[in-house]
Amino acid sequence: MSDKKTIRLFFALWPDQATRKRLAAVQKEFSDRPGRFNHPQDLHITLVFLGPVEEARMGCVVDAANRVSPVPFSLSIDHFSSWKKPNILWCGPSITPQPLTQLVTDLETELAGCGFPPEKRRYTPHVTLARKIQAGESGQLANFLHWPVEGFVLVGSGGQGPGPRYKVLKKWPTDS
Secondary structure (H helix, E strand, O other): OOOOOEEEEEEEEOOOHHHHHHHHHHHHOOOOOOOEEOOHHHOOEEEEEEEEEEHHHHHHHHHHHHOOOOOOEEEEEEEEEEEOOOOEEEEEEOOOOHHHHHHHHHHHHHHHOOOOOOOOOOOOOOEEEEEOOOOOOOEEEEEEEEEEEOEEEEEEEOOOOOOOOEEEEEEEEOOO
């Protein structure tokens, strides 16, 4: 076991308050199902998951993100689905916009220099609504929502209990 202090990190799209409120309303549409629903303040779309990162590597992670220049774009959160393993209910865009794909690729490219290999699986942007839920269902959302993306964030996680578990550590705005 290592004595070095670590923090669990990921890069994400973090919704503004209006978008977060609409995401929480989508989440409520499924509240009659058994499962563990995420706190509304934790709703987000992960871009790149880093996992436990030693504090000494934080400078490299931030420098890598500083070299990424995202452009503003918008997402249409228009469908929901679930994954049997790990029993997750989620919502997301049925079409991934090119600027989002480019943002993920640019982050992975820059983070590779810090020792974080790119994800091998195809990127599927999604907002996790609930965990430990009966999987197998998918379809169009009754109420689509428009998410204007104006930047990305670095998030630390690790909180326990009923409140939010994630904390935004740093923000990067899009190039206007």
